[in-house]
Amino acid sequence: MSLKFEARREIPRWLVYGTPLLAIALTILSGYLLFMILGLNPGSTLYIFLVSPLETQFGLAELAVKGGPLILIATGLAIGFRANVWNIGAEGQLTMGAIFGAGVALAFWGDEGVWILPLMFVAGALGGMLWAAIPAFLKTKFEVSEILTSLMLTYVAALVLSILVHGPWRDPDGFNFPQSRLFTEAAILPVILEGTRLHVGALVALFAAAAAWVLLTYTVTGFQIKVVGQAPMAARFAGFSQKGTVWFSLLLAGALAGIAGMVEVAGPIGQLTPQLTPGYGFTAIIVAFLGRLNPIGIVLAGIVMAISYIGGENAQVYAQLPQAATGVFQGMLLFYLLASDFLVRYRIRIQSAKPRREVATA
């Protein structure tokens, strides 16, 4: 008797969307073991991690506050990953978007005008696109791997932000803290739900995911992205431009990450600070994969990841669990997900000594 792996000829749909659930289950199981090793009560810690975020209205609103930027960024990244463009510098593009958006807010500080927020959106998108354009240019012009360039630019963006909040943009009345002035009313995203931090950013994220779904399902551009990613030679045969696709997917991802950054500073933060997010740009990579690079899946995955963030914060307070535990969970989830892909592509057979006869179908 032995195990045998056979490549599937046709891949069942339910398996593609079912395996993320398996990965989540395995992650929870591993978390249980991890908490035991750390000497915590695994049951109650898991409860704090997974259920407590869902218990209050405030918690539910926070899911949208944290899930929004994750969904925005992951949607852009997923389109890139489908085109085989490995932009892993969304965190930097987010930072640049935040800087550009904040630049508008600070330039018109104290002004009132309904145009300020739209202008901040545009500025945020442009900031992200500018940062994403660098790897796009280097890849299309010189074939430099976008993996390393986009990541290096993340460090650079963080330092640019640091320069600004330590220097020119530092709040003059802020006791020398490295942060900008608090934005004025006109530059703050309106709250949708009284008593929570839920703001219109979440709606923007849902809109972006829906638009991306339409793009991928009904447009030639979406088809082009998929063909370029799966079979570059076939894309050339189809008359699709490889370079155009690289530019499109990087600029789109940059714009969405930039908007996510701008939404963070104009929403929950309300000013520019040296540390804008707990690594949304990187977590969004996991969100994209967990959602199977499908915008609808990404919305669900974004919510799951938001739970892990809020649960992580709660666990930090109530179970004295280090914040890094969240990262461990997220990494594990991605591992399990990638491993479970094997089940999607291969059928596992238990082979007895005398294999049964098979009928040729080909």
Place this chain on the structure above:
Amino acid sequence: MTDFLVLITVSIVIAATPMLFAAVGELVAERSGVLNLGVEGMMLIGAVVGFGVTMSTGSAILGIGSAALAGAALALVFAVLVLTLMANQVATGLALTIFGIGLSALIGAGFVGMPIAGLPKLDIPVLSTLPIIGPLLFQYDAMVYLSIALTVAVGWFLKYTHAGMVLRAVGESAESAHSIGHPVIGVRYLATMFGGAMAGLGGAFLSLSVTPMWAENMTSGRGWIALALVVFGSWRPGRVLLGAYIFGGVTILQLHAQGSGSTVGLPSQVFTMLPYLATIAVLTIISAGPWRGRFQAPACLGQSFRPSV
């Protein structure tokens, strides 16, 4: 003045060594066809394990050994995913980094701010007392010499041994290697784990010698720079060594520029950016120049291979 130059050179060598370890390890993995983007994560695990074990046992050798094992163990997880379960190498590498950052922070939560002695300098008799040459060449700790020795050993292994030839062949064409009977997956497992062990050593050197302490995310991109160094070195150990020292130089120069206050009116962050900007510049020069044809990556790099049953 000479003393100052010697001091600078010594600090460049020390700054370069973590990246050298990691890059030479990654080079071996890549020559076998495996692209492991998890170097940053493996270095961090090496750093925290090396620090923790050294601190709790008092034995640096034990700490360094454990760091190598921890790096290899993490690489083994990666190898199972990409070699046995055929997962995408890029995505899995990213997962490894995210996981490594989180796990190292979790393990190291109790070590933050703890002091440690650091590695002793070897102080080779007679030689280390020579003027200039002594401090320049003979007053490092053992790991610096180890990094150079391993670089030379890897170069020799790849070029002159049968096993090294098989490893290169596996990276050149997995199909061909398999059809004439070489164990492609086995070779790749070993190469990947060697890469992990080396990344672990690089991390341990960071937390035990460069800055004898543990801090979250203390590699701050060195793992990624090591990946760039492999490209820069066009998959040859000698050139990777050169590249590591050049990058060490950039790191030290920016630190000195900041430390000595000679920042010519620029914010210090501009200098901190230099290694990252230099990485981008170097990758561009390597990819764009007229010599691009001579910097060929292993033909099978990053591709999954599954022998037909």
Place this chain on the structure above:
Amino acid sequence: MTNDAAGAPPRLELRRITKRFPGVVANDGVSFSVQPGEIHALLGENGAGKSTLVKIIYGVLHADEGEVLWNGQAVTLANPHAARRIGVGMVFQHFSLFDGMSVLENIALGLEGKSDMRKLNDRIIEVSKAYGLPLDPRREIHTLSVGERQRVEIVRCLLQDPKLLIMDEPTSVLTPQEVERLFGTLRQLSAEGCSILYISHKLQEIKDLCHHATILRGGKVVGECDPATESTRGMAQMMIGAELKTLARRGARPRTATRFNVDNLSLATDQPFGINLKSIGFEVAAGEIFGIAGVAGNGQNELMRALSGELTVAQPSSIRLDGKPVGNLGVEPRRALGLCCVPEERNGHAAVPDMSLASNALISARNRMKLAVGGWIKHDATREFAERIIQEFGVKARGPESAARSLSGGNLQKYIVGREILQTPEVLVIAQPTWGVDAGAAAAIHQALFNLAQNGAGIVVVSQDLDELLTLCDRLAVLNVGSLSRAIDTADASMEEIGLLMGGLHGMSAEVPAVHGSAQNVA
């Protein structure tokens, strides 16, 4: 079947070998034996199970059932090392070489254990001289011609002093002259007592070379014969399993309007080891099928990409479609004017394996068939078009939503050819139309091409298969190191003439050594 006069056991004997893959039985109870010094042909169509069988003999694959006997003893061939140790050598159809490494390293990698590189270097020179296979051990593989690469494989085997040499379709990449030279080497080996298992579907070759033939069809042995006495027609019928249909050679027709015109087309390759095209010129009339012959790697890829528009040239008039210059236009503009193409590689070039057949219709037909309008995909129209291809070309598939990779090679090829033909192109450029396709599908594809030409389209067929070109084409020319020969009428072309054009400089350069003659003499 083993009536060896000496009574010695056969060198190799297979007993009831069975090997299954998901959904297909590749070998089904295969038995035959090979005598010492015998050149034994294993004859069968693509997909008959020949390659699977020899991989089992070489230890790359393992049989599910059955026995392998070596000199009368049952043996287990766990891997190629085990096979080599008992004296089995194999020359692969797709070479098992490493492009970026030297000839010496490539050979060392294929030998058992570690070798003293200096001694090996000398032995390579020695052996390659003795068998008329000149090689420079220091050269890197990517600098060698296809014929030279095959020599590396053969020398690698010979250094092991093999008792049985397996050759898998060795001549598909050679010019007729190179084939003769190879046969000389094989006859010399046979005379020295080495058995040769020769896999091919080319009947004339088998008649010329082999002592005995085993014929496979659908994974089973369907017959044995002495190729010297059996007619090629008889062998072909055993191989195909049906009465051979004779394709009527079309009579020469008067040349009418020129539809497609290539004039002084030159192009520098963009690939690391590619071939530059040098002032290629030919023209195709309405209703004409024009063939481009040549050994692989002589610029076929570059030519295909230049004709399809994947590569463009600065001089628009170097390619003209119905008189319109199109040389500077990309793929889609050319397609809009009526130039359709079928690239050689099905998986990943002509089709995306993981996408549905319907999506694959969008690849090349979205504009001409109005499957997408203003950037929006019309999914219903796309499915209908895919359904039409499946119907009209008899593609065996579950439906338009089946993944392309779930189809067999022949069915996918029919789908791809159908996709282009149903777009009613003015000119069709098609590479290797029936490569790796079963006889039924091949006949269907040939018929479809005839019909398309009958309706007035111009067709260009790029193929390495001379028999196919002679069947299909009115005229043909040979591509050789990026240059195209003059065109000749197939009606009065001789194999020798085409062979000489194919040889050109390729493989026949000054390095043809004196030892070549002595190798021939032994045989």
